[in-house]
Structures are given as C-alpha cells and as structure tokens.
Amino acid sequence: MSSSSPQLENKLTIATGAVVCQEALLLGEITIGAGTVIHPKAQILAEAGPIIIGENNLIEENALISNKSSPARTMVIGNSNVFEIASQTYAMSVGDNNVVEVRGRVGEHVEVSSGCVIGVGCSLSTPGLLPERTVIFGEKSARRIACEKPMVQNSQLEYLRKALPSYHYLANKKPQ
Numbered sequence: 001m002s003s004s005s006p007q008l009e010n011k012l013t014i015a016t017g018a019v020v021c022q023e024a025l026l027l028g029e030i031t032i033g034a035g036t037v038i039h040p041k042a043q044i045l046a047e048a049g050p051i052i053i054g055e056n057n058l059i060e061e062n063a064l065i066s067n068k069s070s071p072a073r074t075m076v077i078g079n080s081n082v083f084e085i086a087s088q089t090y091a092m093s094v095g096d097n098n099v100v101e102v103r104g105r106v107g108e109h110v111e112v113s114s115g116c117v118i119g120v121g122c123s124l125s126t127p128g129l130l131p132e133r134t135v136i137f138g139e140k141s142a143r144r145i146a147c148e149k150p151m152v153q154n155s156q157l158e159y160l161r162k163a164l165p166s167y168h169y170l171a172n173k174k175p176q
Contacts, residue, residue, distance in 0.1 A: 014171060015055075019161050022169040024059075028067075033057070033079070037160045040168055042083075048072045054079040054096070058153055058160070062086045063100075069108055078114070080152045087118075095132075099150050104136075115149030 010027060014020055015034040024038045028046025032038065033055035042059045044051060049072040051065065056079055059065065063083040067075035069092055078096035083089060087100040090107055095114035100106060104118035107125035112118075116130050119137040124130065133146045164170075 012171065017161075019164050020171040021164060022171050024171070026171070035157065035161070037157055037164065039063075039160075039164070046075070049074050051075045051077070053077045054081075056080045056152075056154075056157055058082045058157055060085045060087075064088045066090050067092075082150075082153055097149050097152060115146070117146070117150055 011029040012026055013031045015032060017034040018032045018036045020032060020038040021040040023040035025043040029050040030044055030046050031050070031052045033053055035056040036053055038059045039061045041061045043064045045066040047067060048069045049067050051067050052074060054077055057077060060083060062085055064087070065077070065083060068090060069075070073092055075092050077094045080097045081094055082099045084100060084102045084104070086103045088105040089100055091110045091112050092108065094112045097114055098112050098116045100118045101120045103121045105123040106112060106118055109127035110124055111129045113130055113132045115133040117135045118124055119135065122136045122141040124136055124141065131145065133149055135144050135146050
C-alpha cells in the first residue's frame with residue numbers, strides 16, 4: 001500500500017468478513033464494511049475526508065473511489081454496490097445496490113440514490129441526486145428508469161471471498 005500523497009495518515013478499519021487484497025491502494029481514513037471485497041489494484045483514496053464503505057460491496061481491479069471534495073466531507077457508500085473494472089467514483093454519496101460498470105465515471109457533485117446503473121464508459125457529472133433505478137447508457141449517456149433494481153451479486157461475492165485469499169495476500173484487519 002504505497003503512497004503518492006505522503007501527507008495523508010492512513011487509518012484503515014476493516015470489518016470481519018471483508019476481503020481486502022494487499023495490492024489495493026488504500027490512502028487516508030477508510031472504513032470497510034463486512035463482506036465487502038476489494039480486488040488487487042483497486043484504489044480507494046480518502047484525500048479530502050474519510051470514506052465509509054458499507055457491507056457486501058464489490059470493488060474490482062483498477063476501480064477508483066476517491067474523496068477529493070472541497071470543502072472536506074465524508075464520502076458514504078451504502079451496501080451491495082458493484083464498482084467494475086476501471087470505473088471512477090467521486091460521488092459524495094452512493095446508496096445501495098448500484099452498479100458502476102467498466103470505465104463508468106461518477107463525478108464529485110453527484111449523489112447516487114439506490115438501484116442505479118452507470119453503463120459501460122458512461123460519464124455522469126451533472127450535480128444533484130440521481131433518482132432511484134436510473135440507468136445511464138450509450139455513447140451520449142442517455143437516461144431511463146429501470147423497472148427493477150440490479151441483481152445483488154451474492155454468489156460472486158461468496159466465490160471471491162473464498163478464492164482471493166488463495167491467490168493474494170490480504171490487508172491487515174483491525175477490529176471494528
């Protein structure tokens with residue numbers, strides 16, 4: 001867990017049952033909830049304030065979650081979200097059961113409610129609250145409301161909690 005910003009003091013709290021690969025880059029004050037899985041090469045950067053990540057989230061390779069808000073605030077991510085490969089999330093709040101797909105980007109003045117999908121390569125930067133079950137899709141990042149929330153990734157999380165420790169070193173866990 002090397003640091004490109006040496007002035008940040010790392011304060012990492014990992015709940016029991018979370019799987020955090022040592023090759024992930026975690027900087028600043030970060031709390032990770034039970035059952036959350038963080039892949040190698042994921043980056044979680046609490047540069048301007050703390051980041052609180054809820055339970056059963058999946059943060060894949062090269063996904064970036066960064067709190068660079070001004071003024072400094074706590075970034076809160078709910079439960080059962082998926083941040084796919086190379087996605088970028090700067091939103092100050094993310095509700096429950098959302099998916100940021102491959103190379104999707106969520107800007108820092110956006111609040112994501114619950115059950116939303118940011119599609120492959122789509123960018124969301126318009127300030128404000130994204131309504132529940134909103135799907136951002138296509139080259140022009142069009143919007144629609146889905147009939148249902150995205151499926152929760154329970155079986156994938158369960159598999160990764162067993163497989164990742166067999167192939168990667170895990171970050172030290174501190175009691176919560």
